Every structure is written in C-alpha cells, then in structure tokens.
Amino acid sequence: MNHAPSDEEMRALLASRPAIAIVGASSRPDRPSHGVMNVLLDAGYDVTPVNPNESVVLGRTAYPDLRALPTPIDLVDVFRRPEHVPGIARQAVAVGARALWTQLGVISEEGARIAREGGLFVVMNHCTAIEHERLIGRAFPSPSDAVGLCETCRHARLVQTPRSRFWMCERAATDASFDKYPRLPRLACRGFEPKS
Numbered sequence: 740m741n742h743a744p745s746d747e748e749m750r751a752l753l754a755s756r757p758a759i760a761i762v763g764a765s766s767r768p769d770r771p772s773h774g775v776m777n778v779l780l781d782a783g784y785d786v787t788p789v790n791p792n793e794s795v796v797l798g799r800t801a802y803p804d805l806r807a808l809p810t811p812i813d814l815v816d817v818f819r820r821p822e823h824v825p826g827i828a829r830q831a832v833a834v835g836a837r838a839l840w841t842q843l844g845v846i847s848e849e850g851a852r853i854a855r856e857g858g859l860f861v862v863m864n865h866c867t868a869i870e871h872e873r874l875i876g877r878a879f880p881s882p883s884d885a886v887g888l889c890e891t892c893r894h895a896r897l898v899q900t901p902r903s904r905f906w907m908c909e910r911a912a913t914d915a916s917f918d919k920y921p922r923l924p925r926l927a928c929r930g931f932e933p934k935s
C-alpha cells in the first residue's frame with residue numbers, strides 16, 4: 740500500500756539540505772526543469788543536472804545518467820515521463836540515493852515500488868521548488884554563515900570561542916531529535932520559538 744508523505748517528512752528531507760540530481764534538467768529557460776533547478780540553486784541546494792542531451796545547465800556540468808555522477812547524491816528529482824521512472828528508480832537505488840521525487844504530473848506506481856523496496860523515501864507528483872518554498876520558506880545559509888541558524892530562537896545559546904561563535908540548541912539536552920549544533924536554515928526547525 741502506498742504511503743503519501745506527510746508535510747513533516749518532506750520538511751525533514753528538504754531541511755537536511757539533500758544533494759539533488761535533476762533527471763531531465765534542461766538548459767532551455769522555458770522548461771519547468773530549468774526554472775525549478777534555478778530556484779533550488781538559489782535556495783542553496785547542491786544541484787546536479789542529469790540529461791544525456793545536455794553538457795551544462797545553469798553553469799553545472801550535466802551527466803548522462805545517475806551512474807555517471809562523480810559524487811553521491813541524496814535526492815533524485817525526476818522530470819521525465821512516467822514510463823521512464825522505473826528505470827530511474829533502479830538507478831537511484833543502485834547509486835545509494837535516499838529519496839526518489841517525481842515532479843507534478845509524473846506518477847509511476849512501479850517506480851515508487853522499486854524505490855521503496857530499495858529503501859528510498861518516495862515523493863510523487865510534487866514540485867521540489869514549491870515544497871521548498873512552502874515547507875522551508877527561505878534560502879539555506881551560505882557555508883560561511885555558521886552563526887544565526889537559531890539566532891532568534893529562545894532555545895538557542897550563543898557559544899563564543901576565541902576563533903568563532905555558533906549556536907547550541909538547549910533542547911538537545913533533553914530531546915535527542917534536536918541536533919546539539921543545528922544546521923537547519925533559519926526558522927525551519929519545528930522547535931523554533933521566538934525570543935520574547
């Protein structure tokens with residue numbers, strides 16, 4: 740039986756800032772995959788285009804298929820017709836991805852089954868860009884922005900060292916589901932409560 744992902748599950752996946760491979764990414768600005776890739780790059784995700792007919796998309800080197808990717812990816816975002824999804828799901832399992840995600844209008848029960856049996860989290864018929872905006876709501880901090888993830892949360896404690904400063908989550912002391920040194924984007928944490 741299918742399991743429709745909850746908002747909480749999708750938020751957790753996106754908040755983990757997965758490395759994303761966009762299968763079917765196009766260099767043509769009029770294509771939805773191009774616009775979505777642009778949004779995801781602006782949001783701070785590491786995005787790699789996968790398309791045998793492209794060499795570069797939005798400044799990123801394109802690869803012909805998932806097996807050709809030089810680095811591990813977490814989330815496979817599919818902009819292909821449904822009949823291609825089972826084969827992409829097999830590749831996603833083979834390369835050790837954590838999630839298979841198909842865009843609006845792309846539904847393949849067989850692809851979903853293959854991915855789930857391979858241990859992947861599956862989201863179908865949703866747009867990554869729309870869900871990022873809805874569930875995360877802002878760009879991830881740049882790698883140099885180690886401070887400020889929890890800056891305005893009342894559970895955050897500022898730790899100052901001679902060389903840097905960062906925020907520690909005090910909820911982590913009593914609840915293991917909170918990272919001691921969070922890496923979530925601002926306000927993405929379910930435990931966020933503003934300072935009074």
Ligand code: SF4
Pocket residue numbers: 888889892893894895896907908909910917918921928929930931932
């Ligand atoms: S509860 Fe969330 S936002 Fe608040 S300090 Fe902890 S990790 Fe940061």
